[in-house]
Amino acid sequence: MTAAWRAATAPRWMIAGEWHAHPVRIATAVIAIAIGVALGFAVHLVNASALDRFARGLATVNGGADLRIETTSRQGIGENLYPRIARLPGIAAASPVVVLHARIGGMPVDLLGLDALRAAQVTPTLLPRPGAGDPMAVFDPQSLFLSHAALAGHRVGERIIVVVDGRAQSFTIAGSLPGAQARALGMIDIAAAQSRFARLGTIDRIDLKLAHGADTGRIRATLNAALPPGAILAGTADDADRTDALSRAYRVNLDMLALVALLTGAFLVYSAQALSVARRGPHFALLRVLGADRRMVTGQVLAEGLVFGVIGAAVGIGLGLGIAMLVLRLVGGDLGSGYFSAGDVPPLVFAPGAAAGFAALGIATALIGSLVPARTAARIAPAVALKNLGDAIDPRRTPAILPAVSLAGVGVAAALMPAVGGIALFGYLSIGLLLAGGVAAMPWLARALLAPLARRHFVSPAIELAVRRLWGAPSQAAVALSGIVASVGLMIAMAVMVASFRGSVDEWLGQILPADLYLTAGGDAPFDPTAQRALAGVAGVRHVVFSVQRPIALAPDRPALALVVRPDAASAYPSLGRRIAAPPGRIGIGVSEPAARLYQLAPGATVALPLGGHRVLAFVTGIFRDYARQAGAIAIDSTTYDQLTGDTHRGDAAIDIRPGADPATVIAAIHRRLPPLIADTIQILPVAALRQRALAIFDRSFAITYGLEAVAILVGLAGVAATASAQTMARTREFGMLRHLGVTRRQIVAMLGIEGALLGLVGGIAGVGLGCGVAQVLIRVINPQSFNWTMDTRTPLGLLAGVVLALIVASAITAMLAGRSAVSVDAVRAVREDW
Amino acid sequence: MNGNLLALSHVAKSVPGGRLLFGDVSLDLAAGEFVAIMGESGVGKSTLLNLVAGLDAPDRGTVALDGTLLDTLGEDARAALRRRRIGFVFQAFHILPHLTLGQNVGLPLVLLRAPPRAAIARATDLLAAVGLAGREGDYPSQLSGGELQRVAIARAIAHRPALILADEPTGNLDPDTAARVLDLLVAQIRETGAAALLVTHSEVAAAAADRVLRLTADGLVAA
């Protein structure tokens, strides 16, 4: 230890001295790492916390049964399945459940109809605790038991109205649900659930307890054989799969974006370190002359990177924790995306493993960024570098383009690879490679872009000097630009992708929202045919299209799809690609793009839908674009659905009003026509407001990515500033020489400004070009592979131009600011000074 | 080969890809011997020192330090040899601006893995010996050219090298300062008993040496 410490004395002195002299340079690199680590860790924490909460919530409702048989649709399962299942060998106990989506005082509550005696054996956590100590209350059709969250200020003994699909029923709060305090959960007797909410003859779930030591695999097989269409078997693992599938793509995408932010950090570290090594070339040369070996020099630069990494990672973990807390409080656990509809803020789940992981990533990033500069430092020829008056520049050398082309080529090839386990791993790899390729292309590109200028001669010495220098030292320019090109490229890519996405969503909203007013019951279906006729007869209403969304499960390990029931379902949504008419006598359905990709469906395919207790073979007539339901949607015609299921309830309505009618008046009239309990739970919005709201949700869900972009660009600009000032400082002697030759200070500052502007221009053009390329990876690879939807590319030209302009201005200003202090140094001393 | 500290034998060196600097240089330097080398600008005096330090390799001929042929050593072994046996004084001082004077002087010692505290202690003594008592905590930017070269001399002898290579040590100094620095350098070399190769334009400087040689395209000749 002591020996190693002693051996490291010289590097320690060198590092401490360097950092003492250039704290800003250190700060930039540390911040770059810290931000990458913080973002990654924060996103991970928020997701983990939200997912944990979501999974717990789900587990609460499911009560922890060994296995569950669940309905695949809202039609439920015939109750006679229950005794058949209960009698199967290997089943120790079976508990039938009616699942209702209720509203109590406007709050959505999962309402379970249970047989308490059966639940006691299978799902004891769902058992109610009668408030008055009267155990008979658990059977009373008037009794309602509420979890703490669902109680929401009501008291045991109170009468309360429960609304399910427009049906209002009054109950007495008879006690609590001690096993489910945080989740808005209610429990009533199963008979009351059936008879009071028109569910006679059906149940939605059978919770199963397996016999001790039973062979789960065999029982699953037996059960699967016994299940009718419309019922599927699910266990805890399936729950986890479903929960995970629901948001995995979103979470992984954010994690990956955070990693790319870290990658930008690596470029910034590289940029900072490369410059620093170039500037300190003579220092390293002296050390080598005095007898330091290469390993020590390499070690010193790597040690610097390590310290950047350690400090950056430590700061980043703390920062990430803070960001996560803030985000959870401000935006909620879903980062505004709406994936986790837990009502309240989930508690932060600190993950020491993840913290260590992201810290290690940050440190690795800093080390990787330092690797090339460390090697450069070790390769310095001591005798030459010691005498060298500046950078070793030979304007005759043309920079190589081959490495950049190879990197980009591999990147493009990676983009063509399929997803790995539903995650676009190769897509992200492709982004990393393209960014690296873009950075590697910078020297060549800088020279190519400046070549037209370099062939000319300028009267102004400032311009002439600036162009000569940049053209003659493209690798210097490249180093200055690597950080900014990476971060601008990333930012532009995100901007183009989000613009394309938003544009496509906007267009899609225009297609699917042709009516004047939209009524929604928030997932309920309160309108029976009578209510539908009443609605259609409201004064001012010209035409109403009723629809309803029902969950329908096609696979136990995937989240349920949305079955969209509406008139003319096949033609209501514009088709992507061809549309085939269903053969006569066949049921035609449209499938959404995510559904088509998730279940490998194309027009002409046949899908078995569990409807009305039967397995109905449906013919896919076309694929429609849908950004609303990531788990997939199937559109089916109302008439067909009604015949198959007898479920004529509807929950949504698209309302056209008579010409000249006032929308507000019509909305008020509709509200008056509905029973007050239903009127309270529905929302009617004019189409413009709905569209606005949809786009607001879109923007909210991308708020975090906007945040990431802003940070990336800020880090990039900080990198440019630090780089510009470092390079300028390194050229103090050059400026002194120019002053000797009669160039004025003003001219030197102007020269630096022009250099900065040109650098910004080159970086901007490169960044924008790179960004547009990466955007195509996001649009054509990442999104389809992660979210199963496509979009049309839209280029936000104004934004692109703005970014380039901002970059030109910012780098010109930073270069000039750095130049002012550099030229203020006494000219004679500047020439004499060797370092 | 023999008992000499340094032995150059028929060494030839050209500018990379060009002009021949010298074709046949031979030189034996005994321990404690002080030799001054003079010559025209561009004749390759600094290059000769680089060859001696193992920083550059001759086109022909051999360089041996302590009886070891440098071209048989790897780069790191040559670095180790420099670290232990050679002290340097440069025309442009090359005092690291971010290190204190004490650290600059102590640098050769810590490169030899001396405890930092001991290195600084010796540096403090040496700084006092070159007339910079109590300034071990100062930074180089606070010093004049003459003072910087004093620091460099202290650094060159800090680790008691067997051979000191001084390349135009007074070249960047005004005549008065140059004279005082040269006196100091000679005094320190004599005191440590190290051998020295002094490359210089200055007759005054050369006069302090045991031997004065002149480097020409043909080789070293006695002045």
Place this chain on the structure above:
Amino acid sequence: MLARLLAMLALLGAAAPPAPFAIARPGAAFAFPRDHGAHPEYRTEWWYVTGWIDGPGGTHRGFQVTFFRTATGLAADDPSAFAPRQILFAHAALSDPAVGHLLHGERIAREALGLARASRADADVAIDDWTLRRLPDGRFVTHVAGDGFALDLAFRPTQPVLAQGDHGYSRKGPDPRDASRYYSVPHLAVSGSVTEQGSVTTVTGNAWLDREWSSTYLMPGAVGWDWTGLNFDDGGALMAFRIRGADGGTLWAGGTWRAPDGASTVLGPHDVAFTARHRWRSAGTGAAYPVDPLLRIRLPGGVRTLPLAPLFPDQELDGRAGGSPVYWEGAVTTPGARGYLELTGYAGPLKL
């Protein structure tokens, strides 16, 4: 027999409904097989079999199989198949002196969808895989399985039904409404198999079936009761019970003696006396049970004294984990007879 009620009441609570239920009245004759089936218009009802089984090598064990039905008074018009009108539950126990304590198990479910059912036509009650029913040939058969044991037994009647009290109207207190409809079938010939800790033995034996239904059972002030049903080797049968007050005194008592020739004597409150001799104290519950009482009955021919002796002392059924009360239900002998003794309310008074 009355312990069955305890279990029920502890589970379902004591609040007696305002009386939507039928009241047991004298003067009605039993009609079979209808009265072997359920009477859901009464609040509580049970099918209660206790007896001795004899295995190979002269081993003797006791057993208890009980199905209870209780009406909730709720959901009378509910069209749901799950309507919670009737709750069924069952206890089963095996008394093996080699084990030294009871092996027991229980089931509970609402009557719904055939998984739990009590037929109104004949004896046919079931909760999941636990069943008790009467076959067309008149035999009763049962299957029950608890922790470490299972009973698959058939009970063949060898004597006519014994109507308790006044032609099946059995009073439980001074108020004539505190009464039940009650009959027994003594001297049931047992055959079948008993599984204990995995080993199956074919057994014979003799048993006693109690059938009782009522809506108003317990009088105020009662804390528990003692009951016994004895099959005499000569063909005679005796049922006797007393209801105890808080001071341990007798609030009401009764019984029936049927002589081997078939002549029945109804025993009134003054014709039955239980006198405690030794008390066995349960380590688990702390209750002290008079497990070998001296039973005296006054018959027309004089007072008959029957010292009861348990098969082994620890025949306590601690059902607290399953929400049931603590009581002692054990196989007993007396010279010339063997049967069952039930002691309730000794672990603490019942709160009704």
